[in-house]
Amino acid sequence: MRPGRRRMLRPLAAAAAGTLIVLAACDAPGSDGSSGAGSGAGSDGAGDGQGQPGGQDEPAALVATPATPEGTSLLGGEDAAARALAMSQALFTAAPVVVLTSADEQLRAASAASVLGVPVLVDGEGVAEELERLGTEVALALGPVQDPGVDLVTAADDTTLAGLLGITADPEQVDRDDTTARLAALDPGTPQLLVPGPPEESPTTGDDASSISGAPGPDLPPADRDELPATAPPEPQPGTVVLTTGEEDDVAALGTALAAGARVVHSPDGDPRATSESVQALAESAPTAVLGLGQDLGDADTLAWRVRTAATGVELPGGGQLALPDRTYVALYGTPGTGALGVLGEQPVEETVTRAEELAAAYEALTDEPVVPTLEIIVTIASAGAGADGNYSEELPVEGIRPLVDLAAEHGLYVVLDLQPGRTDFLTQAQQYQELLELPHVGLALDPEWRLEPHEVHLTQIGQVHAEEVNEVITWLADLTRERDLPQKVLVLHQFQPRMIPDIADVDLSRSELAVLIHADGQGAQPDKQQTWRALHAHAPDVEHWGWKNFYDEDVPGPLSPEETMSLVDPVPDFVSYQ
Template sequence: MKFPHLAGTVILGFAAISLFANCNSDGKSSNGVSQSSSDTTKKKADSAANVMKPVDPKLYDSLVKKLANGDTTGKWPVKNQPTPLAGAILPFKRIVVYYGNLHSKKMGALGEYAPKEMWQHLNAEVKRWEKADPSTPVQVGLHYIAAVASGTPGKDKKYINRMGNKQIDSVLTIAKMQPNTIVFLDLQVALSTIKAELPHIQKYLQMPNVHLGIDPEFSMKDGSLPGKRIGTYDAVDINYVTGYLADLVKKYNLPPKVFVLHRFTKKMVTNSANIKLRPEVQVVIHMDGWGEPELKKGTYRHFVYGEPVQFTGFKLFYKNDLKKEPKRLLTPEELLKLTPKPIYIQYQ
């Protein structure tokens, strides 16, 4: 089935990476953590772990069943999924985030507004979700693109612009403006690989409040330039990532990591049935397509509902979703009618 918004998505992606065409792709980053830094991180994580509550399996199962929203096909809730470790966010809270990059006002709300104004807008969305679903507390977050597919090759010829530690630290500082905010670092690997890019942000992933997103749209395994066509990840790649995160969780005594995987076409995620679930990682398949309400719901139905993994997410675009009639965003009340109910909501 063809989805007319896909071509627009590629154009949007190319426009976004063009903003970074003249940026240095060799921003300061971490390829590992010194022993002293690791020890400090572990002490902080141990302290956080001391207050984490173990997960009640019966409560977890009942909430997961509630998210299935009465599905009778047997697809949802996902069967035989592991009970998460202590401190798990999902499904006990719904995550609501702003997405973007501090270098660009065109890549999302996170970079469009100054921090205080951004928080005013995001908190207004949080209140709408609290009103629509008072039984599910909201976990607020910031979703930052820490590696951006670039329009120029850079020194390493990988067409990737990595944000330096200074930029990521700025996002962590903005997150501290509101207590208990979590942060997602998102990777667009371009002609690099997810294995090569994860070490650049490992020192942040060792923090209990930092989680991960990866974007198959810009994973160009065939050597195409990012923005020219839509990229892909296979279950093998995804299992590598969840294994990597699980190792960090176990080593540093962290709460489970939330792992967000963008998707709006079938080929963006291949062999999804082979994705391995782990108690240390909570996987969210996130509907990332833009367009009018019925088109977005159709994309969700075909590529998220139709290929169950664990949890689901839904993105709302303040600008692109308004390009065609009826020129409005889907409301929280409408999204709560989806099967399954999305438990991660992203605004761009």
């Protein structure tokens, strides 16, 4: 051991004043009459006044003291050192042993920490203060680090490191692109040393996956101890979830999360609603505390409601809770009971569902995305007469539509409710169907062609709506979606002329509770339809999601085939409907 440490090593078998260290006694007698070693890493009694000859008890295993976080917070440090420090502060109040690592050795350090049940710190600003706060006495140093002022244990290679950790399995090489996902999948009951695989550009040269960079060497202080003191993991924190987008700078912090017994959930898109895996992981975890790592998870409030939604475990057709992107909707358009408004009503309800499934199946070989059979149901129908309410729109009763909506849910179909409001406004009509819009598989469509001014009637002009009215619907529907913890909803805006929504640049696209989609409804000759498609894109360049309609009778020389729809329409539509 090296003399002259800046801090004297305090006895490791008891807590110093002001330091909360839980000691898990391990006093089962060994075969030679001495007491057994503590769980976790190997025991080291040298120099601590504990390991007395003559059958005295071995030192008790040291257990770090976890914190109990609550609510949702973001740990958005700009680098690995800042994120590791923030995670240690969030999840531990005391730790007699830590893993101290360079930024290049985060994966080894994270898996080592998960075995030991201790925090990981990345060498950098704030480390000395954190060691003081934790009451740390010993650090397992991996890679070149500054002298931390506590006793160091080092390992020159993975064989030595595995021995210090008490791991008998061979180290597992992990693809550098899969690091955080592999950490998230670690089984706490199966100790495993993870090491980075070779760089892709130099598979046979460069980093040696069996050695630890800079250890030992001129950049790493010499070891003070040959072994780690015995440690044991703390009691797990089953209600704590840590979200990661998979950034390299998250790795060390994830080791601390695993050491504290938190559940690590990999959310590569930055939105926990995005994948079935993240949704189900959160549903299983029922989190009481969520810590988001990195800078791509939104603000704390946004993350909180997204997590709350994901934790319901309810998924959309096609998986996950984001309606778009990464799936293709293929829809029958019309209203039940009549073929005059579209193919959806040309057959009985049960056969409508079957027809939608068969139509969607024709697209499955044409895309790598899930294809979702869909029904777009006209629920308020433009009418020639004013009607009793004077709005030139016939509103179908909810109870008449509900059987088809429920049958669609049973078969995994998505449903869009289409509004043709006449002289009333879109929000007024949308609110009449709140009961259906509270279902997770139901979205909404606004059809400006049939939005009249007070003096207008249908078929004498093409209607239009302004962004202000559209935004009223967006605000109401997004708020409803958030308040009811519902998956993201599709909001379709029908158009075949730019003037139908003249100020579309002012439509609010910021509400991630909704996926806003412009649907090009042009009919006629295919060259004219393509020209309309391009004009609408030029009119709304900021809109990300688009839909295309095929008309069986009105398109010339006929509707595009599924293959033509997916190859000739550019960009490829997210939503294809048939009328």
